[in-house]
Amino acid sequence: MLIKTKDDQSAQLKELELRAVGAGPAAKQAANELRIRKAGLKGETESAYLIDFHFGGSPNWAVIHDLRLEHRGRTAQIDHLLINHWLDLYVLESKHFNAGLKIDDGGEFLRWDDYRKTYTGMASPLEQNERHIDVLRDVAGSIDWPQRLGLRISPTFHSLILIAPAARIDRSKRFDSSRVIKADQLKKRIDKDIDSENPLVTLFKTTAKIVSGETVEFVARQLVAQHRPLTRNQGVEPAATVSQAQGRTRIEPTIAPMPAPSPSPSPSPSPAPAPAPSSMDETTNVACKTCGQKAGEILYGKYGYYFKCDGCAGNTTIRLTCRPGHKPRLRKDGVAFYRECADCRSSALYHRNRA
Structure with a gap:
């Protein structure tokens, strides 16, 4: 079931397009930010389509796109989150590369710079996603959670990095990059995770952890209620539509069907x-x-x-x-x-x- 779609960013893109017109450092910076934003949105949109195609209509899965969490001074910007009736939480990070990706023996991620004709370093999306999971784990511990025999059912967190299906990935044989997959391989990967489990583990999960589709939805909507979209004056990229009020920019979340609490002038x-x-x-x-x-x-x-x-x-x-x-x-x-x-x-x- 689809719980939340991606927040609308058309207003931010329009604002960047206006700022990118003309010459000078400010226009150049806006044009570069616009290019990066569009590339990121393209990757997330492609991944979201494939996720919704396979899981959006299933009563046993909850699908959340574009979830930003804040907890005790830490934040997590989760591109996609899948929750099933075993309380497996798949945290998915989408990355878009125009000219391919390389992962070396030490686990360093490099992207091809077509202008410079060389690979350039980038932050590890695997480490980034682990930080997201740390925040998500804390938030999950602060909300009402399904119980069995008076004890909270332990969730299981999975980290996967989704790359565009047409992108090239050069992998090292010495570094385990199995969590970096093409977006169109997601369903097969999840099916493989389920099928490869030990039969005793599967029996335990079925008897001790399985919850109803209504409970999965209840958990997902609680997480969506914690969504905190960014504002422009926070100095980072926004994640919702922009409106002007009292001389400053404010972000209106576009969560559907249950909106998260957000700043409001009323x-x-x-x-x-x-x-x-x-x-x-x-x-x-x-x-x-x-x-x-x-x-x-x-x-x-x-x-x-x-x-x-x-x-x-x-x-x-x-x-x-x-x-x-x-x-x-x-x-x-x-x-x-x-x-x-x-x-x-x-x-x-x-x-x-x-x-």
């Missing part, structure tokens, strides 16, 4: 803990189906969020409603829960657990 509900109200009725929109009381906490279980009543200890399934055809979701932020709907762009405090 006030939004504050997730910060507040003093306990005199009545639970003031901070909740859910009541126990058995006794009707509103005192309790929202918890996460096998089938998603539910309300645990303090009065009778009964459980009530959380069912959100909105306009016909809309699909509201519940977003957890600390002890606060927000009812949000991407279709009508609404967000409101739904319930607050005890601190």
Whole structure:
């Protein structure tokens, strides 16, 4: 299932095109940035098409494109993320090379410079992706995660680098570059990973780790809710559409169908803990189906969020409603829960657990 597409960058490209007109260092820099940006977008678009073709319609896979995470001062810009019902997370980095790629005996990556007629060094995408996985692992540990017998199910992270199908790759026989593959080989690679597993490992994963497609979607949407697109004034490349407000550039995320929280000129509900109200009725929109009381906490279980009543200890399934055809979701932020709907762009405090 496709959870998130790539953020729209047409406004940034248009801005670079305007800045690249004319002469001078600034125009030259803008033209170079525009060329790099277009090449990167071309590679990501080609990879995204192949990923969506094989996995976008599968109920057992969640597909996320262009996910930027921030956690404790570290960031990760993940080009593509695949999650299956064994909680295998494939972190995919797309690279586009016009004239080919070389990997030497020491694992150094070199790209061919057609202007200089020589190879030039570049940062290792394998090391880059490992850093992305470190941040993703921390973020995954901070959200509601599927459990089995009261214990969190351990995710498995896989790193793959996707190269354009037409690109040339010169590989060293002394360095393991098997994680660098052509984008059109991705499905075969994943199938091979699954088929080559030890039967006992497969049995363990089936009995101890397998989750439903609904749970896979729930995990994926929580990760998408952590998406933090860049702004121009952060000094790095933006990843969403640009709008002008109060003399500075602001980025609007284009996450679908559930948008991630992002800076907005209008006030939004504050997730910060507040003093306990005199009545639970003031901070909740859910009541126990058995006794009707509103005192309790929202918890996460096998089938998603539910309300645990303090009065009778009964459980009530959380069912959100909105306009016909809309699909509201519940977003957890600390002890606060927000009812949000991407279709009508609404967000409101739904319930607050005890601190």
